[in-house]
Amino acid sequence: MKIREIASNLQFPEGPVALADGSVLIVEIARGSLSRVTPDGRVQVVADLGGGPNGAAIGPDGAVYICNNGGFKWTRDPGGVHRPVAQADDYSGGRIERVNLATGRAERVYDRADEVPLKGPNDLVFDAHGGFYFTDLGKVREREMDRGGVYYARADGSAIEVVARPALTANGTALSPDGKTLYYAETEGARLWAFDITAPGRVAKAPWPSPQGARLVVAAPGGHYQRFDSMAVDAMGNALVATLLHGGLTVVSPDGSLVSHVPLPDVYTTNCCFGGRDMRTLYVTLSGSGKLVAIDDWPAPGLRLNYNA
Numbered sequence: 001m002k003i004r005e006i007a008s009n010l011q012f013p014e015g016p017v018a019l020a021d022g023s024v025l026i027v028e029i030a031r032g033s034l035s036r037v038t039p040d041g042r043v044q045v046v047a048d049l050g051g052g053p054n055g056a057a058i059g060p061d062g063a064v065y066i067c068n069n070g071g072f073k074w075t076r077d078p079g080g081v082h083r084p085v086a087q088a089d090d091y092s093g094g095r096i097e098r099v100n101l102a103t104g105r106a107e108r109v110y111d112r113a114d115e116v117p118l119k120g121p122n123d124l125v126f127d128a129h130g131g132f133y134f135t136d137l138g139k140v141r142e143r144e145m146d147r148g149g150v151y152y153a154r155a156d157g158s159a160i161e162v163v164a165r166p167a168l169t170a171n172g173t174a175l176s177p178d179g180k181t182l183y184y185a186e187t188e189g190a191r192l193w194a195f196d197i198t199a200p201g202r203v204a205k206a207p208w209p210s211p212q213g214a215r216l217v218v219a220a221p222g223g224h225y226q227r228f229d230s231m232a233v234d235a236m237g238n239a240l241v242a243t244l245l246h247g248g249l250t251v252v253s254p255d256g257s258l259v260s261h262v263p264l265p266d267v268y269t270t271n272c273c274f275g276g277r278d279m280r281t282l283y284v285t286l287s288g289s290g291k292l293v294a295i296d297d298w299p300a301p302g303l304r305l306n307y308n309a
Helices: none
Strands: 005-008 013-018 024-028 032-038 045-047 052-059 065-067 072-076 083-086 096-100 104-109 121-127 132-137 147-155 160-167 169-174 181-186 191-199 215-219 226-235 238-245 248-252 258-262 267-273 281-286 293-295
Touching: 013 052, 013 065, 013 267, 013 293, 024 052, 032 052, 045 258, 052 132, 065 132, 096 121, 121 169, 121 226, 132 160, 132 169, 147 169, 160 181, 160 191, 160 248, 169 238, 181 226, 248 267
Parallel strands: 052 121, 169 226, 226 267
Antiparallel strands: 005 293, 013 024, 024 032, 032 045, 052 065, 065 096, 065 121, 072 083, 096 104, 121 132, 132 147, 147 160, 169 181, 181 191, 191 215, 226 238, 238 248, 238 267, 248 258, 267 281, 281 293
């Protein structure tokens, strides 16, 4: 497996979105920006958003929708790893934002659900009906942490509803190739959960002791000290979950029976997406070292996302 470095000196990149022209959109969480990385590695700021832009996805209107977690407090480890540790002192609140790619203009779409403020929106995925599922990881403070959730919202700002809560540290989210299964990755327990979708924004719920009604796909595979972050799905339905601390990608079959680990040179491997003409180029954010890399000729093509031409 050959890793090709595209860009470096990024400020904790996340949320990659591969575009048809060969460029890749990323968020730089520590910079508070949505940025574009060109194929030759140039970095252009598309929008200054502030807070903590986290996940990104193209919506049905061609705009980029952003999960903004409101901001982190940061530290740099002796080895040079740059990482978030807690809620920022100037935390600006969680929200979903829409960015016009042509102008860079950003607008707030949602900042609450059921009159409860969003705390730390993290990742999102659009379905074929024009809505999107997103996770709210919550925020961590010195002596406490929020209980997050999974939500569904319309892109036009007209409706938002709770899919499931509480969901401890709900992070990456994705849909199966047939659009009938919703996945999300739990950070702290390194667990991958799934819901069967019954209608847009509606899921079947498993009974207790499931903490939020989801079924468990896999839990902390391999026994390594690890945490799960964001994710992508390939055309075969396998989930590629960015794995913190163990450093790399955890590849999980749809039923959880097959699990493998692809090591990468960053303990803060945070997210990935597929792109390229044949969808076999895997773009990965190595956030601790501030890099965007590509792995060409991935064994299985990636799943083409709704609205992302």
